[in-house]
Every structure is written in structure tokens, then in C-alpha cells.
Amino acid sequence: MGRAWAIILAAGAGRRFGAAKQFALLKGRPLYEWSLAAFEGHEDVEGIVLVLPAEGTGRQHPALWGKLQGIVAGGKERQDSVLNGFRRVPAGEDRIVLVHDAARPLVSPELISRVIQAAGEKGAAVPGLPIEDTVKEASGDMVLRTLDRTSLIRVQTPQGFLYPWLHRALEDAAAGGFTATDEAMLVEKTGKSVALVAGDPRNIKITTPLDLKIAEAMIDD
Numbered sequence: 598m599g600r601a602w603a604i605i606l607a608a609g610a611g612r613r614f615g616a617a618k619q620f621a622l623l624k625g626r627p628l629y630e631w632s633l634a635a636f637e638g639h640e641d642v643e644g645i646v647l648v649l650p651a652e653g654t655g656r657q658h659p660a661l662w663g664k665l666q667g668i669v670a671g672g673k674e675r676q677d678s679v680l681n682g683f684r685r686v687p688a689g690e691d692r693i694v695l696v697h698d699a700a701r702p703l704v705s706p707e708l709i710s711r712v713i714q715a716a717g718e719k720g721a722a723v724p725g726l727p728i729e730d731t732v733k734e735a736s737g738d739m740v741l742r743t744l745d746r747t748s749l750i751r752v753q754t755p756q757g758f759l760y761p762w763l764h765r766a767l768e769d770a771a772a773g774g775f776t777a778t779d780e781a782m783l784v785e786k787t788g789k790s791v792a793l794v795a796g797d798p799r800n801i802k803i804t805t806p807l808d809l810k811i812a813e814a815m816i817d818d
Contacts, residue, residue, distance in 0.1 A: 600693055601713050602644040603636040603755065604682035605629065607699035608671020617650065618803055619699045623812055628803060631702030637664050639709050642695070646682040674776055676783060680767045686760070693717055694763050696780050697755035700803045703812060709755060711794040716757030721789060723757075723781045724796035725750035753796045756780050762789055 607619035607629035619629040629647070636642045644666045651670040667685040671678035679696055686694055693716045697704060708724055715722035728751055732744045756779060758766075766783035769775070777783045781791045803809055 600691070600717070601642050601695055601757070602646065602666075602686045602692060603642050603695040603697060604646045604648065604679060604686070605632050605636065605697050605699050606648050606671070606675065606678055606682070607632075608648045608650050608678045609700070618809075619649070621803075621809060623702055623803075623809060624816060628702050628809075629699035632697055632699045632704060633662055633665065635704045635706070635709065636695070636697070637662055639706055641693075641710065641713050644686070646685045648678045648682045676767065676770055676777060676780070679780060680771065683763065683767055688764075689760050691717070692760040693757050694760055695755040695757045696763075698802065701754055701800050702803065703799050703801065703815060704755065705797055705800065708753075708797045708800060712755050712757040715792045715794045716759065719790070719792035720762050721756075721758045721781065721784050722792040722794055723779075724753045724755070724794050724800070726753070726796040726798065727751075750793065751796070752779065752781065753800050753802075754779075758784060762787070 620627050623631060633645065636645050642664060645664045646667045646669060647665060648669055648671050669681045669685060672681055693713050695712065712722050712724060728746045728749045732746050732749060734741045734744060762784055763780060766787050769787055770783050775786060784791055799815055801808060801812060803812060
């Protein structure tokens with residue numbers, strides 16, 4: 598088919614991990630290559646743009662990444678890296694643009710499909726999971742209040758958007774100097790609504806070396 602392009606973000610410094618985690622090995626393969634493989638193998642993804650640190654953009658990649666259409670350098674902020682990658686995606690009114698963190702190596706084909714379908718129908722979609730723990734707002738070492746967790750979710754990637762929606766969101770943010778923690782927040786800033794699809798508990802984010810061991814255990818399970 599081929600109606601979506603994926604931007605894989607692998608340009609972070611990995612401060613909490615202690616190193617550039619996108620190059621850490623998971624079962625003998627660099628972390629970001631797991632995401633490359635997931636999107637490479639999805640029938641609805643026709644192109645991939647990989648965003649790496651500037652010093653990593655000259656890395657050689659095997660021919661098996663036939664959908665990899667470009668490797669670009671990341672920017673200062675997350676949304677700068679997304680914008681750099683987005684500029685390599687061909688324009689299209691009905692094209693779906695997926696933005697995925699390479700730190701989530703276990704993304705499944707089913708999750709990718711859910712996001713593509715919802716983004717095509719609604720214009721923007723993110724996967725999320727309910728929060729199981731009690732959540733409290735705090736200031737320093739004092740609790741301010743307990744939040745209603747029934748209205749809160751943990752958002753994952755990939756996040757999916759119609760090309761024009763993400764284009765406007767990124768351009769508006771750049772022009773207005775607005776910074777967000779994810780692309781959905783930028784789209785929300787334009788007045789658009791973002792749909793929610795079921796996330797995947799296995800789609801964990803690698804933040805610490807312990808997370809890497811957990812991912813290895815999940816693969817072996």
C-alpha cells in the first residue's frame with residue numbers, strides 16, 4: 598500500500614542513560630535499528646527518515662533498509678529534530694507522517710497500524726495507556742493534591758498526523774518560539790483535536806540501562 602512516512606528520532610544525548618542510548622546494543626543490534634526494522638517491515642509505510650546526532654549522520658546502513666530515504670542531523674530541541682526530518686518527507690494532503698522515538702524499540706506492527714488508521718480518519722492520533730498508580734502533584738517534598746488518574750494517560754509513540762496538520766504545527770511553533778514535549782501538543786496548539794488509540798504495554802521507552810535489560814527479557818519471553 599504505502600500511505601505513510603515515518604520519522605525515527607534517534608538524536609538524543611541520552612543523559613539519563615549515561616551515553617547515546619540509540620547506539621546501545623539490544624540483542625547485538627543498535628537500539629535505533631529495531632525501530633527501523635519495525636517500520637521497514639510495515640506494508641503501509643513507504644518511506645523512512647532517520648534523525649541522528651550530527652556526528653552519526655555518516656553511518657553506513659545495510660541495503661536491507663530499502664525504505665530509508667534520508668538520514669538527517671537532529672536539532673537543539675526535539676521539535677527541531679522533527680522539523681529537520683519532516684523536511685525530507687514528500688508533501689501530500691492525505692499522507693500520514695509518523696513520528697517515533699527510537700528509544701521505543703519494541704513497537705509492534707499492530708500499534709503502527711492503529712495509529713495510521715486513526716490519523717487517516719481523524720487527522721491526528723497518539724497511542725496511550727491508562728495510569729495504574731495513584732498520581733499526586735507535588736512541590737519540593739510536599740504533596741499539593743491527588744490527581745484523578747481516570748482522566749490521565751501515558752502517551753507513547755508513534756504519533757501520527759496528516760501531513761498538512763503537522764506541517765502547520767511545526768511551522769507555527771518555529772515562528773512563535775513555542776516548545777512542546779511531543780508533536781501532539783504542537784498540533785493541539787493549532788486548535789486541532791488529537792485522537793487516542795490503545796497503546797501497547799510492551800512498547801516501553803528505554804531511559805536507563807535497566808530498561809534495556811527489561812527489553813531484552815521481553816524479547817526472550
